[in-house]
Amino acid sequence: MKAVLPLLFWLFLSCSSSQQKTEEFSGQYITVLGIAQDAGFPQAGCEKQNCQLYWEGKEKKRHATSLGLIDKETGRSWMFEATPDFKEQLHHLNTESNGTKLSGIFLTHAHIGHYTGLMHLGHEVMGANNIPVYVMPRMKSYLEQNGPWSQLVDYGNIALKQLQADSAIVLTENLTITPFLVPHRDEFSETVGYRIESKNKKVLFIPDINKWDIWNRSIVEEIAKVDYAFLDATFYDSNELPGRDMSEIPHPFVEESIALFKDLPDSEKAKVHFIHFNHTNPLILNSPERKKVAALGYKVAFEGMKIRL
Numbered sequence: 001m002k003a004v005l006p007l008l009f010w011l012f013l014s015c016s017s018s019q020q021k022t023e024e025f026s027g028q029y030i031t032v033l034g035i036a037q038d039a040g041f042p043q044a045g046c047e048k049q050n051c052q053l054y055w056e057g058k059e060k061k062r063h064a065t066s067l068g069l070i071d072k073e074t075g076r077s078w079m080f081e082a083t084p085d086f087k088e089q090l091h092h093l094n095t096e097s098n099g100t101k102l103s104g105i106f107l108t109h110a111h112i113g114h115y116t117g118l119m120h121l122g123h124e125v126m127g128a129n130n131i132p133v134y135v136m137p138r139m140k141s142y143l144e145q146n147g148p149w150s151q152l153v154d155y156g157n158i159a160l161k162q163l164q165a166d167s168a169i170v171l172t173e174n175l176t177i178t179p180f181l182v183p184h185r186d187e188f189s190e191t192v193g194y195r196i197e198s199k200n201k202k203v204l205f206i207p208d209i210n211k212w213d214i215w216n217r218s219i220v221e222e223i224a225k226v227d228y229a230f231l232d233a234t235f236y237d238s239n240e241l242p243g244r245d246m247s248e249i250p251h252p253f254v255e256e257s258i259a260l261f262k263d264l265p266d267s268e269k270a271k272v273h274f275i276h277f278n279h280t281n282p283l284i285l286n287s288p289e290r291k292k293v294a295a296l297g298y299k300v301a302f303e304g305m306k307i308r309l
Helices: 004-022 049-055 086-096 112-121 137-145 149-154 219-224 254-261 288-295
Strands: 028-034 066-071 076-080 101-106 131-135 158-162 169-172 175-181 192-197 202-206 228-232 272-275 306-308
Touching: 028 086, 066 086, 076 086, 076 169, 086 101, 086 112, 112 137, 112 149, 131 137, 137 149, 137 158, 149 158, 219 228, 219 254, 254 272, 254 288
Parallel strands: 076 101, 101 131, 131 158, 202 228, 228 272
Antiparallel strands: 028 066, 028 306, 066 076, 169 175, 175 192, 192 202
8 A cells, every 4th residue: 555655646746737738728827938048958068967868868858938928818929038949939839829829029138048039030930020029228229229130120020119117018908017127137238027917816027137135126025916926046056057157147046045035934935936947957857956946835837837817
């Protein structure tokens, strides 16, 4: 009997996971299109053991971080980020949404994993017609004034829609989006996170930010205002990139976030969904660290995850 119980437990987990993937969602919901850092998993030039698992056929590719927002009531959908994996993610979105129309793309900033997928909208590929691309002022200027992105504007492949920090825009009767500024390496544009709201749920999306303590807001207070929070988990700890100065890429380490959130009630911890994993981050694989984070009450985002709004 003792040998049977663990088997039943894992069968239960397997059924629960597959149920979410196959369950038909209606109304408004979010689907996770990617979980990795800008360059995905594996990364070019990576000879580490975790990357070798992919090349040996033992692990699947992980796409760069992106969320899909679907409203089946209006037949519309949106993407958050235009990543280098845009074609796979657009296919995922179209398949998941059963043919809803891509009605716009929200960009957070001008680092390669967050906007370069726009190239697929150009005349060499889709030849898209005025797809709305929602951007902050510096991001708008960057796309307008620098090729090849300016060609997308000139050819009418994309229509840039300027956002204002902390000012909500209405997508449908049931959906609003609010951008807010976050500190990051803003070489070419400002950086924002987004609050996605339906009539019933609120979702925080912050895929890239510098350390929590230099933000002019409290992440703990922001988590309290929402039902789900997809948060930057680029690196697990400070030992992840030997030979690199981690101060040059000052994301909040997962260990730092866990320490900051340790006194939160279980209900608040359960809101946290770590995302945007570097290829070196053990959370990107089924690792002991991933099991530890889950045991502490947090969620680790996975591709295909769905959040009902």
